Amino acid sequence: MAAIAALSQNERTLRYVIDLPISSTEYNIWKPLFKLFLSVKDDESTICGRILQSLTRRESDNSQISSYWSSMLENGLLSTLIQIFSLSKNDDALTSAFLIFLNLLNEVPQIKNDLDTIKNCFSSMLKHTRSTNNQILTLLGRVLSCLSTDKLLIDSMVEQGLIETLMILIDKQRSSQIIYPYFDCLANVIGKSYEYQRKFIYSKNFLLLIVRSYLQDYDLNLSLSVIRFIRQLVKNNEELQNILAHYGVCEHLLGALSASSKELQQVSIEAIQALSHKNQKVQQILLREHALEQLLNLLERTNMSTLQVAIVCTLWTLCENNPLQKRDVATKIGVRKLISFYTIKSDEHLLVVTDAINELAKCAASINMNIQEEINHAQGIPYLIRLLKSDNEMLVLSVLKNLQLITCAPGFIANRKNQEIIVKNDGIKLLVALMMHAKCDIIQVESAQSLACIALSNNQCSTLIESTLDFSYSHLVDLMHSNDVNVQLKASNALATFVYNNSRVQLFLKNHYQFSFDYFQKFLQNNNESIRCITAFQVVVFCGLINEQKQSVNTAVGCGILMDILRTSQIDDAKSAAAECVARLAHMKSGVPQAIIAVNVIDYLCNLFSSSNDTTIGNASVALGFLSHIPEGRRKLLNRSQTSSIRYFKVLSNNIERSRAAPLSDYEKEQSSTNIMNFYLPNIRQKV
Known part of the structure; x- marks a missing residue:
């Protein structure tokens, strides 16, 4: 009765028969329908496929899912569909089968758990990548894309030839509307395992095809899928990052930043971040192609929080090996904007934003900043x-x-x-x-x-x-x-x-x-000069708590190491650290500032103004600002300013005036004279 209603294409009668209160033991409605669907006669299988398709389709997007799914699955729908994929050569029946299967995956997603129990389930579908029917290829792509979202299925899919089969299809079939779901599928697959990612290292022609063909296609869906695939492909894989950068992927990704689609902009930015992550070679390529400028301009124009997060994280990735570049980027973004990013509901960017603010906060204060x-x-x-x-x-x-x-x-x-x-x-x-x-x-x-x-x-x-x-x-x-x-x-x-x-x-x-000098000795002998600086400062501060030597000896040891590093070090960071420690000592109690002035610290600090590092210059300026409170320090500084190039001391005066204008501590008020004479560069120099 059900088969007759189906063959006559009378859906209303068929629904009436299905809904009759008859137990399945008395009369199983679904078995004859599934048998008809598997018929070797094309017209029978086609008609039955279409009627089953109608029975399982939602009437509208907001309507409930079909009430027939449960009974159909209990009576072997899934195995019937797999048999059709394996045996049928009828394109119409296959189209209906793929549509029913796609709806089943979307509306009863737990059915995916049963697929692994069916032998050659995925290979039976993959063989249809050779089909010449565009509708079948389109539906198959959507099915595979949907299946690949379940990580438990990916291993079986790969074992049954998924990656190799899809690479052949992508090389052969160039229609954007057909191909884009296959890229989504591959992106999900390579995200599961580093081994699957590595398979593409040996497929350089395929990678070249992606860059020189698919990235030049202007279809939005295809562009999104291809760039998502690239993002997953290069993630934490330096070899693939270098291969794709060599093939010119950077230019295409940067070009996508000017697209009108915000979604395309975002996936492109995320791909740039993945491509350049911990890879100086790729970072340099992107920097040469003005990636920083483009990203900063886009950040200025957009109010989309997700896009802002992606841009900020990518900017920081591009600068990860260059502190000066980091500070420059953070300065261009600005403190207020960086702090405003804390209001965005995401955890991804919080570390980057905080690091960026840290880079700015390292700078010594000046009158202007x-x-x-x-x-x-x-x-x-x-x-x-x-x-x-x-x-x-x-x-x-x-x-x-x-x-x-x-x-x-x-x-x-x-x-x-x-x-x-x-x-x-x-x-x-x-x-x-x-x-x-x-x-x-x-x-x-x-x-x-x-x-x-x-x-x-x-x-x-x-x-x-x-x-x-x-x-x-x-x-x-x-x-x-x-x-x-x-x-x-x-x-x-x-x-x-x-x-x-x-x-x-x-x-x-x-x-x-009481502290032992041996504790500090191991750090003072360290090859890292910045560590030696920090330890030398500690020795001076703890001079009264180190019992093996007199306080004066401990102070002399600490100050001497800082002077040696200022005088002889070739490492800018070490000289910056030494200058910062000297700035601390320059307003310590117990006569330490006078002691370091006596060993020519003024000259050593002034020499740092030839540095290209703003932090080094700033630290030297702060130290000189404090030392200028002391008459002998002020005299030596004035003498040096008359014999050295004014180009250094324009910066010096800016920082000294800032630090001297700050309120003095209680101790400094006690130790300084009541009428402190402000330090200025000679008038003739200011005019120059």
Whole structure:
């Protein structure tokens, strides 16, 4: 009865028969229909395919799924479809079968779990890639694309020849509307396994075809699919990155940035990021083709949050090996815009944005620019404190570095406003909790360093920190004996920052602890000159707590190492670190500033103005600004300014006036004369 209704194409009668309250044991409606669908007679299988297609189709997008799926599956629909894929040569029946199967996958997705149990299930479909029927090829592409979203099926699909078969099809069939789902399928497949990704290394003709043919097609769907495929293909694979860059993929991806489609812009940006990730060679190619400028222009024009996230992450990837470039990019974006990105609901960009702000905050303040103040005015500090609760350790470390930089400028210049804002936003409690209880030792010591920066030149904050939760200086002393030398160095540096110009903390530690010079000796002999600088500073600060030698000897050792690095080092970062440590010593108690002036530190610092690194020049300027408070330092600096090129000292005056205009600490007020004479360059030089 059901078969007769189907062959007469009377859907209404067939539905009536199906809906009759007859048990399947008395009369199974579906078996004869499926048998008819498998008929060797083309007209029977075609008619039955179309009627089954009608029964399972939704009446509209908003209507419920067909009520017949469950009973059809119970009576062998899935095995029937696979048999048709395997045996049928009737294009009409195959078209109906693929349509029914596609609807089944979309509306009953759990059916995918049963496919692995059917032998040669995928190869029976893949053989139809040789079909000359465009409708079958289109439907097959959509089916494979849908199946490949289930990672559990991918291995079986690949074992049955998916990758090789699709590469042949893509080479043969150039119709954009037919081909694009196959690229989606391949993108899903290679995202599953590094081994599947590597299969394409040996298919260079296929890769060349993609770049020189498919990337030049202007069909939007095809462009999106191809670029998504490229993004997955080059992900964390330097060899494929280099091959595609050599074939000219960079030019095509950058060209897509000017497309009108925001979606195409975004996938292109993500592909550029994947292509250049940890690959200096590709980064240089993209930079030569003005990728930074194009991305910055696009960032300026767009308000789409997802696009902004993609652009910022890609910009940072392109600059990952060049600190100067990072700072330049961060400067062009601007502090306010960077902080505004914290409002975007995404975790992907948070580390990049925080790192970018850190790059800016490293700069010494000047009359024209003070990044610490800008971050405060842009309401950035509350966002940073909230990020301390993140589970991402890298992000937390970046935030901790940021808090250190905005509360303690180069040369240990405390920013009281930012310190107080952190206190108001309950930052102290979070930082103490991280210092005492974080699972990662590095986070503990970096949290301690942040607390030390907040306490710098601020007795109220220092007292508050000591009374918060279970804070203890002894915990830092314990961390100085960690198995990780990096943790040791950071722990002693945090402790040195707490002690710096704080006689109360210094006296407390002196009564309870003594440090061995051997602890510092291993760092002073390190090949890394920046580590030697940090340790030399610690030796000077802890000079009264190192019991093997007199305080004067410890001070001389620390200052001597810094002078040697300033005088002889060929590494710009090391000289910058040494200048920053000298800037700290330049406003220490106990006559240290006078001592370093006596060993020609003014000349060594002035020599740094020939550096191409703004940070080095800024640190030198800050140090000279403090040393100019001392009459002998001021005299030597004036003498040097009369004998050296003015091009260096235009920068010098800018930074010195900024640091001298800042409020003095209580100690500096006590030690300085009541009428401080402001330092200016000679008038004749200013006119030049």
